[in-house]
Amino acid sequence: MKNPASFELPRHLQPLLKKAQNLEKITIVYLISVIVLMYLVMGSSQAMKTAWLEDALSTLPAISFLIASTIFNRKPNSEFPYGYHRVFSIAFLAGALALFAMGCFLAIDSSLSLIKAEHPTIGSYNIFGSQIWMGWVMIAALVYSALPPVYLGYKKLPIAKKLHNKILYTDADTQKADYLTAFAAMAGIIGVGLGFWWADATAALFISFSVLKDGYSNLKNAIKDLMDRHPVHVESSEKDELVEELKNFVISWNWVSDVKVRFREHGEVYFGEVMVIAQPNTDIPHEIEKGLKALSNYHWKIYDVVIMPVKELPKHP
Structure with a gap:
């Protein structure tokens, strides 16, 4: 048993933890800019609304990781004699539960839009004397919301594996695939522009099912970990x-x-x-x-x- 009075990652992993913390701080600042931009341009588009909520939800894993990374190495005490290591497992559960709940909400909301046959409108704005279709502005915002997360996700993935940190891995894996959400929303907006009113809600439904799938998978793994299952790799359910x-x-x-x-x-x-x-x-x-x-x-x-x-x-x- 290691010295219960303190816990430090091995020296070669400490710079990786610091790098992960810096990447998550960058992620939060970037996502805040995305959330503000998407809110300003989303209009009545269901797909944009769903993508906006998904981006807002994406801040939770980064925030959870930053909070947990300041707690996990606290000294054990009479109240917590085994230390605070499981705070990462709790953060993983909290993020997964939020993702699953939001996925359920988005799926229901998007389905109701289809059932009610709601027809979204995407207007035009006069900018410097020229009429600009607002759909192009939405698409530009979606491109901004899609490309940087792919880079951030790929930067975090190897760090998450080396640190054996599941909340960090979940955040990285979700961001790596975030472009799919943006492309689905783009397809919905273009569909509305071509006269297909149902394209917007269908794209939103696709996004919500993607969120729901990730939420369910992560929630299942988080619960299994808290039930003391055999240790597994962060990237799969294979035994370590x-x-x-x-x-x-x-x-x-x-x-x-x-x-x-x-x-x-x-x-x-x-x-x-x-x-x-x-x-x-x-x-x-x-x-x-x-x-x-x-x-x-x-x-x-x-x-x-x-x-x-x-x-x-x-x-x-």
Whole structure:
């Protein structure tokens, strides 16, 4: 077990955390500019309204990450003896729940627009003596809302994987695919311009289903993590091989005849138990002390471990 009085990421990961924080600050400032611009030009377009709400919602993962990254390394105390590592899991759940709820709302709102056969109007403005169709202004705003997030998403993805941070990965993955939302809204606006009134609400419905899908997937994973599922990779639901590697490491100790390990995620790090059957005549207290030191240096994600000598390994998985 590592020193419970403090927690720091390994030295080689600390610059990555700082970089992630800076990228999220840039993301928030940029998204605020997008939200303001989209609000000013969205008019009565359902697709623009949906894209605007989606952009507003996109600030939540960045804000959640910044808040959690200032809390996770606080010292354990009598109220929180295991520390504050799970604040990242809570941030992941909060962001996923907000995304899912907004997806439900947008899907219902867009469906009602189709059912009611609402006909959006996109007018023209006189700018410097020329009539400019407002649809082109909307499309320009959507281009501005689409391209920078792709770059920001690709910059964050490798950092999220190295930090094993799911809220950061979710934010990066969502931004990387954000151009689809903008292109759908553009298609709806162009459709209205060509006389297809239903194109706007259909585009909004497509966007809402995309938000709903991401929200459901993230909500499911967040709940599973809080239910202490086996640690998995941030980019998939595949089990992290680190747990099996640690088991093989322990079984290689000459005083261990058999072993069973069980780990769960607490934000970026893992907590767990290592149950061992010791060889006869083993100085168990001495070997456990050596083992804890070895495990604390095995990998930075293996944070809080209990080595438990048993006569028989449990039957559960």
